Every structure is written in structure tokens, then in C-alpha cells.
Amino acid sequence: MDAASTGGETATSSSSMSAKKNRSRTETVSTVASSETQQLKNAAAAEDEAEALPRWFPICCGKPILHGKPEALGFLLGMLGQVVGVLGVMTFVVPSLVYFAKKEAGCQVELEEGQDELPPCNETVYGIKPSSMITTLVSIVSICVALMTPVIGAIIDTSRHRRLIGRCIAFFYCCVILPQVFISENTWFPLVICLMLQGCTIMALSLCLHAYLPDLTDSEEELNDFTKTFTAVPGGFIIVFIIAVIGASVAFDVAGEEGPTARIAALFGVIVVAISLFISWGFLLKERPSLNALEEGQWRLTAGFKKIYLTAGRLYRTDMPLLWFFIAVALGDVKPLTGIGLTFLSSQQQFTSTDVGLAAIIMLVSAIPGAVLSAFMCRKFNPIRSSMLSLVIFSMTTIAASIFLTGPNQKPQTYVIVGCWGVVGGWKVTSTLMLVAGIIPEGGDAEYMGFYLFADSGLSWLPPLIFTAMNEAGMSERLGVSVSTVIWYVLGIGAYFMMGSYDDLIQRANRLEAPEKEHMAAISEHGDSPSKLSNSKLAIAISEEEALEEP
Incomplete structure (x- = not known):
């Protein structure tokens, strides 16, 4: 009887396991069928939307680009206008400002017969050395951006007039770029004010534009395609833009001349920025409701700062590893090296605007293998270790620049260092983005991404300020490049180390x-x-x- 009951239980158990397996397979087939049905619905919706697109909407390989999403095209054109205004125009305009500042200070700006390099410029203009002009400008703009980001973010977050705000800021952005077409020995200082306004305006415009990103699509596949396009197209266009400016300066026989080259770049920039932003904000981007409601009794000017304070306090009490990550982002920020490096190239290495343009192309192109290297390192180790290693290499490259780049007539060596900066910069930025995507807690995307943007710009003013102070004190620019940046990278490495295990972080994030x-x-x-x-x-x-x- 025991054997019979045992056999019956065995048969029952076997039958139960078979039933569970069949149910699992049925559920799997059902899931696949449901997924295929959803794909068909999405395809049908895309076809209907494609039929409703305007005739002028770009088509590639027989299909509308960006999955036929007009707002995605608007976002791309908005990104294009911003990037051209920052990287394309400033690459040529900023060295020209330094040139005219040196000229007004009474320093020698042209080589005389028998000279291999220009003598150091220790005179001052408006109270500072011409070589401190760029870093002073970057420090002021960075402080303004750090203070304005929470305010502008709160206004956009709680307003239902997002498109109107974007249009007004885009118009003002074009207005502050236009005067740069007239850069000369007599107008250079007012244009410094325009550059400061341009730096603050680009931040506000970027916040307005990125508020549209979550609404572009609900499909993860489409979002991945959009992200690749939003990164590749502006980067490729900037390279074409810089080549076009250099080509035009050669064609008009003004290559190497600061003023004419800067005017050509500004003219091209105004045309591209005005057209791209006009189409983007004028026709493609639509009005959107407010993302969040303003709490009763709360003021928009203080709402952003209050939110940052509350988020920092909550992280300190409940999630120190994530707080260490935001500290690492602030300390390991590589953006300040752009302004410092531009000063170093223009003053120490005595690069012309054309030389700086070539250096910018090398840096942009070399960032591509850097991004590929980052993906490999993140797979080989993890994004935390990859970020730490990138900061180590960045520090070593910067120290090498201070040691081996001693003056003019070292263009090949300088381009090699710039290429290394580009590779490691692409590596660092990509690793950070992969880390953000993995460890931000589920359900806290909006809050923590806002905190991330604040951390990413919160200390950007400090390295240029230190470089300026050292330069004004008469210290070597070579020493200033290393001291003003490497010390923060070392502290950033320590902050990454304090984050602990990456595996624990991604499990805590519940992603x-x-x-x-x-x-x-x-x-x-x-x-x-x-x-x-x-x-x-x-x-x-x-x-x-x-x-x-x-x-």
C-alpha cells in the first residue's frame, strides 16, 4: 500500500511538473505573441504617423528619419544649434579675444625677423593678464550656471509654457552670437560680455530642450536609436563646421589671422544656429503641460535649491554610496580642462585660431575610440573602476603636458597630447553615463538626474579660478595646468573608491x-x-x- 501511495505521489508529482512546464511554455508563447502583436501595433502607428508627416520631412532609405517623430527631429536640430554655438564658434572667437587683449595691453603679438617665439606677456588689461582672460570668463560663467541651474530647472518643471520659454531663450541666444561677427580690436571687450551671456543662455536653453526628451518615445529601442543619433550627428557636424571655417580662411587668404578667421566662424555659426533653432522651436517642438505642480506657498526661485537640499540630506541619511557618486562627479569633472587647455594652447604654445581649430578636430575625433574603450573597460571591470582608471590616465596625461610641452614649435607633440585628452575624455564621460544609468534608484529618475546635473556643474568654476590665481601670481602656466586639475581628479578617484561595490549599488537601485x-x-x-x-x-x-x- 505504501508502494502504491508512493507511486501515486510520484505520478502526481510528475504530472504536476509536466503541467507547470506546459504552463511555462504556454506563458512564454503568449508573451512572444503579445510582444509581436505590440510590435505590429507600433509599426501600424508609425505608418499612420508617417502618412501625416509634412512633405519636407527628411527620408532615408525609403523611411522617415528618427522613426518619423517630428519632435525628435526638433530635439536634434536644437542640439545642433547649441553645439555649433559653443564648440564651433568659441573655438575661433576665444583665441581672438586673447589676441586682441594682448594687443591692447601693449604686448608683442607678431613675430619679428629672427624670432622663433613671442616673449611672455606680463602686462595687464582691465586689471588682469590677457592669458587669464579665458579662465576668468569660464569661472564667472560656471558660477552663474551653478546658481541658475536650480532656478531655471524649477521654472521649466512647473510651467506649462515650456515652448514659449524655449523660443524666447533661443531668440536671445542668437542675439548674443550675432555681435561676434564684428569682432575686432575695438569691439573685443564688449564681446567678452556677450560670451558670458552666451554661456549662461546655453545652459537655460539646454534645460528647456532636455525637458522634451522623456516625451519623445515610449519605446526603448527607439530611445536607443535617438540617443546614438543625438550624439553622432552634432559631433560629426562640428567637425565639418570647423573644416569649413578653416577652408574658408584659406580660400580668403586669412588663415592664421585671428580677427578674420573668428569673423568667418561667427558668420557661419549665426547662420547655422539661427536656421536650426528657428525650425526646431518654431515648427517641430510642441507645447507641453507642466511636469510638476508648485507646492502651495512655494516660490519658484527657491524651489530648486530646496529640492537639492532635501535630496542631499536624504542621501546622507539613507544612501551614502550614491552621495559619494555625486561627489565624485563634481570632483572628477573634465569640462574645466577645456577652458584651461584653450588658454594653455593660445598662450604657452602660441597657437593661432587655425591651430586651435585643428586641435579641436583631433580631440573630437579621438573621443570616438575613447567611448569604445569605455564600453570595453566597463564590461571587463565595471563602470566604477573604469571611471577611476580614466581619471588616473587623465591625470598622467595632464602631468605629461606640463612636463613636455615647454613652448612654441611643438605642434606635433601638442596634437598628440590633445588626442590623448580626447580619448580619455570620451572614456570618462561614457563611463559616467553608464554608471548613472545603472545606479540611479528606480522611481527616482527625475529627482536624482536633476541632482546629477547640479553636481556636474557645481564645481566647474574652481579649477579655472585656481589657474587664474596662479597665473596672476606669476607662476608658470605649465604648473597651473596640472595643479588646478589633477588635485581634483585624485580626490574624485577617492570618492569613487568610497562608493563601494558596484554589484551592491545596482541591486540597491532595483534596476x-x-x-x-x-x-x-x-x-x-x-x-x-x-x-x-x-x-x-x-x-x-x-x-x-x-x-x-x-x-
Whole structure:
């Protein structure tokens, strides 16, 4: 009887396991069918939307670009206008401002017969050395941006007039770029004020534009395509823009002359910026409701700062590893090196506007293999270690620049250093973005991304300010490049170290689906690192399929 009951239980258990397997397979088939149905619906919706597109909407390979989304095209053109105004125009205008400042200070700006390099310029103009002009400008703009970001962010977040605000800022942005077409020995100082306004305006315009990003699509596949396009197209266009400016300066026989080259760049920039922003904000981007309501009794000018204060306090009490990440972002910011490096090239290495343009092309192109290297390092180790290693290499490259770049007539060596900066810069930025995507807690995207943007610009003013102080004190610019940046990179490495385990962070963030968590836990029990497969949905799908096929 016991044998019979045991046999019956065995049969029942076997039947139950078979039923569970069948149910699992049925659910899998149902899920696949549902997914295919959704894809068909999305395709049909895309076709309907494509039919409603205006005739002028760009088409590539028989299909509308950017999945036929007019607002996605508006976002791309908005990005294009911003990038051209910052990288394209300033690459040529800023060295010209330094040139005219030196000329007004009474310093020698042209080589005389028998000279290989210009003598140092120790005179002052408007109270500072001409070589401190760029870094002083960057410091002031960075402080203004750090203070304005929470205010502008709160206004955009709680206003239902997002498009109107964007249009007004875009118009003002074009207005502050236009006077740069008339840069000369007599107008250079008023244009310094215009550059300061341009730096603040670009931040406000960027916040307005990025408020549209979450509404562009609900499809993860489309969002990935958009992200690649929004990165590749502006980067490629900037390279074409700089080549066009250099080509025009050669064609008009003004290559190497600061004023004419800067005027050509400003003219091209005004045309591109005005057209792209006019189409973007005038026709493609639509009105949107407010993202959040302003609390009763709250003031828009203080709402952003209050939110940052509350977020920092909550992180300090409940999530110190994530707070250390934001500290690392602030300390390891590589953007300040742009202004410092531009000063170093213009003053120490005595680069002309054309030389600086070539250096910008090298840096932009070399950032591409840097991004590829970052992806490899993140897979090999993890984004935290990749970010730390990138800061180590960045520090070594900057120190090498201080040691080996001693003056003019070193263009090949300078271009090599600039290329290294580009590679490591692309590596660092990509690793940081991958880290943000993995460790921001689920459900806190809006709050923590706002805090991330504040951290990313909160200390950008400090390295240029230190460089300016050292330069005004008569210290070597070579020493200033290293001291003003490397010390913060070392502190940033320490902050990354304090974050702890990457695997713990991604599990705390709850970014993984339940099957992924179980699979990672199983891997951990066998002694492997979960971070190696934390983002590998293919490996998880294969393991689930093999489990279903087991007898």
C-alpha cells in the first residue's frame, strides 16, 4: 500500500511538473505573441504617423528619419544649434579675444625677423593678464550656471509654457552670437560680455530642450536609436563646421589671422544656429503641460535649491554610496580642462585660431575610440573602476603636458597630447553615463538626474579660478595646468573608491528584473562576479530556455 501511495505521489508529482512546464511554455508563447502583436501595433502607428508627416520631412532609405517623430527631429536640430554655438564658434572667437587683449595691453603679438617665439606677456588689461582672460570668463560663467541651474530647472518643471520659454531663450541666444561677427580690436571687450551671456543662455536653453526628451518615445529601442543619433550627428557636424571655417580662411587668404578667421566662424555659426533653432522651436517642438505642480506657498526661485537640499540630506541619511557618486562627479569633472587647455594652447604654445581649430578636430575625433574603450573597460571591470582608471590616465596625461610641452614649435607633440585628452575624455564621460544609468534608484529618475546635473556643474568654476590665481601670481602656466586639475581628479578617484561595490549599488537601485536578480544571485553563489552579467539579458534568456528544456 505504501508502494502504491508512493507511486501515486510520484505520478502526481510528475504530472504536476509536466503541467507547470506546459504552463511555462504556454506563458512564454503568449508573451512572444503579445510582444509581436505590440510590435505590429507600433509599426501600424508609425505608418499612420508617417502618412501625416509634412512633405519636407527628411527620408532615408525609403523611411522617415528618427522613426518619423517630428519632435525628435526638433530635439536634434536644437542640439545642433547649441553645439555649433559653443564648440564651433568659441573655438575661433576665444583665441581672438586673447589676441586682441594682448594687443591692447601693449604686448608683442607678431613675430619679428629672427624670432622663433613671442616673449611672455606680463602686462595687464582691465586689471588682469590677457592669458587669464579665458579662465576668468569660464569661472564667472560656471558660477552663474551653478546658481541658475536650480532656478531655471524649477521654472521649466512647473510651467506649462515650456515652448514659449524655449523660443524666447533661443531668440536671445542668437542675439548674443550675432555681435561676434564684428569682432575686432575695438569691439573685443564688449564681446567678452556677450560670451558670458552666451554661456549662461546655453545652459537655460539646454534645460528647456532636455525637458522634451522623456516625451519623445515610449519605446526603448527607439530611445536607443535617438540617443546614438543625438550624439553622432552634432559631433560629426562640428567637425565639418570647423573644416569649413578653416577652408574658408584659406580660400580668403586669412588663415592664421585671428580677427578674420573668428569673423568667418561667427558668420557661419549665426547662420547655422539661427536656421536650426528657428525650425526646431518654431515648427517641430510642441507645447507641453507642466511636469510638476508648485507646492502651495512655494516660490519658484527657491524651489530648486530646496529640492537639492532635501535630496542631499536624504542621501546622507539613507544612501551614502550614491552621495559619494555625486561627489565624485563634481570632483572628477573634465569640462574645466577645456577652458584651461584653450588658454594653455593660445598662450604657452602660441597657437593661432587655425591651430586651435585643428586641435579641436583631433580631440573630437579621438573621443570616438575613447567611448569604445569605455564600453570595453566597463564590461571587463565595471563602470566604477573604469571611471577611476580614466581619471588616473587623465591625470598622467595632464602631468605629461606640463612636463613636455615647454613652448612654441611643438605642434606635433601638442596634437598628440590633445588626442590623448580626447580619448580619455570620451572614456570618462561614457563611463559616467553608464554608471548613472545603472545606479540611479528606480522611481527616482527625475529627482536624482536633476541632482546629477547640479553636481556636474557645481564645481566647474574652481579649477579655472585656481589657474587664474596662479597665473596672476606669476607662476608658470605649465604648473597651473596640472595643479588646478589633477588635485581634483585624485580626490574624485577617492570618492569613487568610497562608493563601494558596484554589484551592491545596482541591486540597491532595483534596476534589474526579478529573473535577472535570481540569476545574478546564483552566479554569486558560485563565486563569479554579478557585474559581468548584470546587463546581459541574452544570457538570462538562454538560461531560462535551458531550464524549461530540462527533464
